[in-house]
Amino acid sequence: MVRLFVALDLPSQVRERLRLLTGAKLPGARWVPPENMHLTLRFVGEVDHGRADDIDAALAGIAARGFELTLEGVGAFESGRRLQALSLWAGVVRNPALEHLRAKVESAVVRAGCEPERRKFSPHVTLARLDQPDPAKFGAWLHANALFRLGPVAVEHFTLFSSRLGRDGAHYTAEADYPLGQRALQ
Ligand code: 2AM
Numbered sequence: 001m002v003r004l005f006v007a008l009d010l011p012s013q014v015r016e017r018l019r020l021l022t023g024a025k026l027p028g029a030r031w032v033p034p035e036n037m038h039l040t041l042r043f044v045g046e047v048d049h050g051r052a053d054d055i056d057a058a059l060a061g062i063a064a065r066g067f068e069l070t071l072e073g074v075g076a077f078e079s080g081r082r083l084q085a086l087s088l089w090a091g092v093v094r095n096p097a098l099e100h101l102r103a104k105v106e107s108a109v110v111r112a113g114c115e116p117e118r119r120k121f122s123p124h125v126t127l128a129r130l131d132q133p134d135p136a137k138f139g140a141w142l143h144a145n146a147l148f149r150l151g152p153v154a155v156e157h158f159t160l161f162s163s164r165l166g167r168d169g170a171h172y173t174a175e176a177d178y179p180l181g182q183r184a185l186q
Contacts, residue, residue, distance in 0.1 A: 001046045003163045004055065006105050007038040008155055009174060017150050018090060021074065021127055024141050028131040036172055039125050041105045041158060044114060051113055058108035059160055059178050066180040067097030070151030071125065074142055079129065086133050089124035090148060098123060101158065156180055
């Protein structure tokens with residue numbers, strides 16, 4: 001079995017800029033290291049190797065154009081089943097090309113035999129997971145980073161990642177990259 005997700009990996013300069021948002025003294029925060037930062041298009045979960053090959057083949061068949069992405073703002077989701085856990089993230093400016101790619105990824109993954117995703121797509125880059133958040137402190141972090149904006153960033157491929165959960169956190173491996181076509185002229 002392998003645990004998979006489909007994501008946009010982010011160029012190292014972008015991850016370095018995002019790193020500047022991390023590391024604040026927030027009790028209970030586990031900051032995502034820059035090498036792990038990505039924008040999830042579709043979480044797949046545990047599948048066997050046969051299904052993984054089918055997912056890879058379906059993703060390889062996607063025809064979509066490259067596009068530009070701008071990151072903007074920060075926010076917090078209540079996360080997981082554990083009460084009082086939050087994830088902190090950087091947001092994304094509304095982007096029809098990203099939505100289009102995400103829809104194509106969703107139908108490819110479903111064609112490969114996965115259950116459809118029922119949750120609404122809320123594009124974001126997770127920066128931290130936070131247990132027992134102190135409202136004043138994470139409110140101050142949100143406020144301090146409210147004007148964050150980064151981009152536009154060229155998106156020329158998307159990636160199938162595998163994930164292993166180790167004691168020291170998650171390890172992500174890029175299993176395959178899928179190129180996007182030439183960007184439309186603006
Ligand atoms: P997020 O951090 O972008 O919100 C790899 O684990 C990625 O898949 C994570 O970045 C996470 O998204 C997403 N993910 C992990 N577990 C998940 C789950 N059970 N359901 C949905 N998405 C999940």
